[in-house]
Amino acid sequence: MDAILNQIFAGLSMASILLMIALGLAIIYGAMGVINLAHGEFVMLGAYAAWAIQTYTGMSIIMALPFVFVAVALVGWLIEKIIVQRLYHRPLDTILATWGIGIILQQTVRLLVGAESRFVKGPEFLSGNTQIGGLIMSNYRLFVIFFSLAVLAGTWALMTRTEFGMKLRAVIQNRQISECYGIEAKNIYSVTFAYGAGLAGIAGALITPLFSTIPTMGTGLVVDAFLVVIVGGLGSILGAASAAVLIGEATALFSMLFNDTLGRIAVLAGIIVLIRFRPRGLFPSNTRR
Amino acid sequence: MKRRDFLGGVSAAGVASALSAPALLTVAGRAAAQGNDIPVGLLFSLTGAVAVVESTLHDAALMAIEEINAAGGVHGMQLRPIIEDPASDPATYADRARRLMIRDKCVSVFGSYTSASRQAVLPVTEQRNNLYWYPTLYEGRECSRNVMYGGAVPNQQQDELIPWAIENFGPRFYMIGNNYVYPKEENNYCKTLLAKYGGEVVHEEYVPLGHSDFSSVINRIRAEGPNVIFATVVGDSDVAFARQYHAAELDPAKMPVISLTRSEVEVKAIGGDAAAGHFSSAPYFMGTQTPENERFVESYKARFGGDQVTHFVSEAAYFQVYQFKAALEKLDPANITPELIRDAAVGITLNAPQGEVLIDENLHTHLWPKIGQWQSNGQAEVVVQSSNRVAPLPYAAYEGQRCTGQGLVEG
Known part of the structure; x- marks a missing residue:
């Protein structure tokens, strides 16, 4: 029984990391229809930003989060302004362009910072475990779970409770008509892209104490993020959240029954079966394009 | 098949064969040192996934070459390092190894961290009867007469x-x-x-x-x-x-x-x-206390920065160049070929940073196993130091198979 509880917690922890990474991607895809293959590199930039801030100012990564968010969002904003904005009518070219941007970002970091894995210290006050009976939970992982829920709630509020969110939803529904009402769709897109990138950056900063910080770390993560977005239904925040939990728990369950390698295969096979029967994901959005 | 596709395919094949023609023409020339220097290949990835580790091996090997040259070279000849970057891709390793052994006529090539890249280079090395110096610990179960294995095997x-x-x-x-x-x-x-x-x-x-x-x-x-x-x-x-x-x-x-x-x-x-x-x-930790290691660590840090570390693979990448030099010294400078270097290398002992190492007739290296406990300063404290040098048995897990000076022997 304890083993199962611990494994459920492991699944939740994986889900929270997946959610943090996938949320930005889901928003960018949902709002703009841009398949952003550089998303993993935004995660990597966040990790390196956290490393740089910690190394040069001694700040804890939790304190550094707002700065990381702003820095990576700025990079995202620039990339949107310079490249992605010109390609909105050519979706296939955006895939290629963002992939190229990803390579450029990765190699830039490799050239400037070096290829070796960087050490980022986890926050002191979150070290240790919380134990309830046989259930042992790492405090840091607990923190990431709650933080990802907060980010999810914040994003939801941004989309539904603010003027920006209203404009964004209007642009998603019909760009031309929104522009007739005086909404600057271009700016909305830029800010959305920057927000998505910033979220990826925070995700990157948060996983540094657990993972290895290297220039190629984003490549594997972006695949997981796409799995979450596809299973959840393109552009749906609720979908991304439930898909993250589903994939995290399924991975944990299969890892317990077999091992991590077979678990991964089983999850991927499960996703193939799922999209066979629900090709638009669990919660497809019903907007017209 | 559409006509256009067919033509495309034909022209692609034409280009490919045209490109491979020069390589075919040079098969006649065997690698051998000529003139006033000795060409040596360095085949470590400086870009790509394994560059993190391989660039340190490259640094260590190149440092050894430059130390040897600064001390006057071998038989008055300088070692001429020829550097290729196989970019962490096994197929590129094979390609660049071929280039080093055929075009540049290297008498030895130092390279590789992963087994995958070594195995990609192996057929090229054996076909050219060249010599490949591989510094990494590996899983054993290999017995090539054209590879010098500097790292530990399972036993x-x-x-x-x-x-x-x-x-x-x-x-x-x-x-x-x-x-x-x-x-x-x-x-x-x-x-x-x-x-x-x-x-x-x-x-x-x-x-x-x-x-x-x-x-x-x-x-x-x-x-x-x-x-x-x-x-x-x-x-x-x-x-x-x-x-x-x-x-x-x-x-x-x-x-x-x-x-x-x-x-x-x-x-x-x-x-x-x-x-x-x-x-x-x-067999090696950065904190190993030998005069050779102090010198190695000191010059490595002086060259590449005080925050750099040496490790059990870079140590072997370093001492293998010295083993190569010791083998060259036993040869007639007018007649240096990979085969002769290999035969001269067998039995050579050398004071490496880890201790005195010996090249076995199966081309693996006798080493000094150690068990280190990591400390919070990032260094290992050696808690067990093997009392004797341990011979390499690449087929230790396989009864009835032995790697000897004649290659793999069954039974």
């Missing part, structure tokens, strides 16, 4: 380690490794030792290369309660594993991770606090 890493671990921590082993040939062969040999010394395997599992979330593994470790975690996890996976193991507050005093692959490079990324208390088995 050199484990023979001393396993009984020591059983005696100090207990007999129950949990095996965790990445899913490829090295961890499987090491575990294979470990199991024969465990059977001999009364240990047991409580669980054996393999995670994909680059795997980064170990929460399920850690839950399973906690549930099984083994005495020793026998780890052959490599690179970034090892960094993630160590950090998460530490975050889960598993106690190294009760359940240490004993790794065959964790070196100063990984520990630097893991962080001293998370690595402290765990063990590695290797």
